[in-house]
Amino acid sequence: MRSQLLRSSFGCLLTVFGPFPASCINKAVRQTAAAVPHSYYPRKTMHYQTEQRGHPNSPDYRIYFSKFISAMMNGPHITVFIASFSQIATKEPLNPIKQDVKKGKLRYVANIFPHKGYIWNYGALPQTWEDPSHKDKETDCCGDNDPIDVCDIGTQVCSPGQVIQVKVLGILAMIDEGEMDWKVIAINANDEDAEKLNCIEDVRKSRPGHLEATVEWFRKYKVPDGKPENQFGFNGEFKDKDFAVEIIKSTHEHWRALVQKQTNAGGIECKNMSCCNSPFQFSADEARAVVQSAPAFGSAHPVSAEVDKWHFV
Template identity: 55%
Template sequence: MYETVVSGKRYTTGYRIYIRQNGQLISPFHDIPLYANKEQMIMNMVVEIPRWTNAKLEIATGEKMNPLKQDVKKGKLRFVRNCFPYKGYIWNYGALPQTWEDPTHVSPDTMAKGDNDPIDVCEIGEQVGYPGQVKQVKILGVMALLDEGETDWKLIAIDVNDPMASVMNDIDDVKTHFPELIRATHHWFKIYKMPDGKPANHFAFDGQCKDKAYAHSVIQETHDAWKRLIEGKIPCKAPTHDIDVTNITVDNSPYKAHVKLHQPLEAKSNHIDEPSRIDGKDNKWYHIKAQL
């Protein structure tokens, strides 16, 4: 249903990955439905960062049609370090469309505001994804990272087409069939910023991973926040956030575009165009001393 359209060169500030459907540009933030099958609670997930890679790609929430881009901080492209024994990201990392962690809302469970992004997903299936891929996933649980005073939810999910999907229905199934993965996920999020001189990250719930039912309640809360945003009930530009809400599918949105949007670029499969080598500090191993 979806294809990627690439603009610019990989590992540059001008690199963008647009999503197109039936020849028309769409927003992966606003136009891809949250549910692939609501009755079966199957969600769509937009892959931003494939497993074992380091470039910190993300949905550009402030740009028209919200393409994927590489994050920039202090003028430099961001890469996640290889914190031994982990190579880059240890799952396919991405986001659920049509969700928004409202930076004006304080969660009563974490006592922290949202981080102004779609809710994050760690997809644990065996297939390595590619940036811009839209996967259908089952939600299994959620972890609450507290990042610089903000709640940064991390959903645990599995691709419905994965060979293990039929036996994975809640967070305890992950602990049974993928032993040590939840502990490794907690450890990864705890230490991944430490090579850059930052302290270890902290978590709500003493770092515990909450179950599927709790995860779905968080998803519904962030989906409701997105609906308020896209329907104009929350301003899209404010001191706490600046979101581009242009879309082509949300009928009750004042920001719906009434003309077809096209990008005059040649489409190519991003998973075939493998990245070139990353050198220097962005590809070396870091040995971090921190408790699991």
């Protein structure tokens, strides 16, 4: 009964850390499903507030969740979304959202012609973990040490820190520099198109070219940084929602082992306030001190003109 419910109506609550403007945050936020078996079932959406610290468009900028919920170790039914090269700071307490940095400089998603920034709301499923010690039997690649990324193809642009419920439609097996980096295709459950999109073939029929554009976007988005094109398992074909749910369940089990200290943490900061029986739990006072130690929220720094450059690759 449980697996049938998962197959027919899998729902996740997502937090959207973006889309920040194409000029802001980069890389994807990650995590999923729940710490207890029944948490895979659809639940009533909960409301989460965020607290900004530091200066937007600077290395010290962070977004924390209210009530000191970790963006990676959070409670049973949050899914984290983000855009524009933001990322979950997996090696910091409470795993806040931050601007991605490369070689001391802020990183922004490149505008690969004809696309301006991301082409969907880009984020991740909380309480999932792509274990770098686990080799996928289909692709023979190990996980990338992050939560699973999600592409919400809904019609509404989401805002940073937003939590939404999504319907899983399929999944793409991207291989990023030899690491397994799954991309779940989903739609906001409250979207005007959610009722008519129930599988990956529905997406193909109702939105001609969107799936092909998704593959091309992921194939080329790191090329402007001097990196090779990304590769894909299954010849770049999308797998269906049943396959996607099995991957989500598997990475949730890896996350459970992580938060229960049953596996190597891979450098991830696992301190949390909400995971039952986790040896990494800490107090509200300790969590509050983490947030308050971050720089106070201030005015945004200017954004580099590089973010508006077109790349033709």
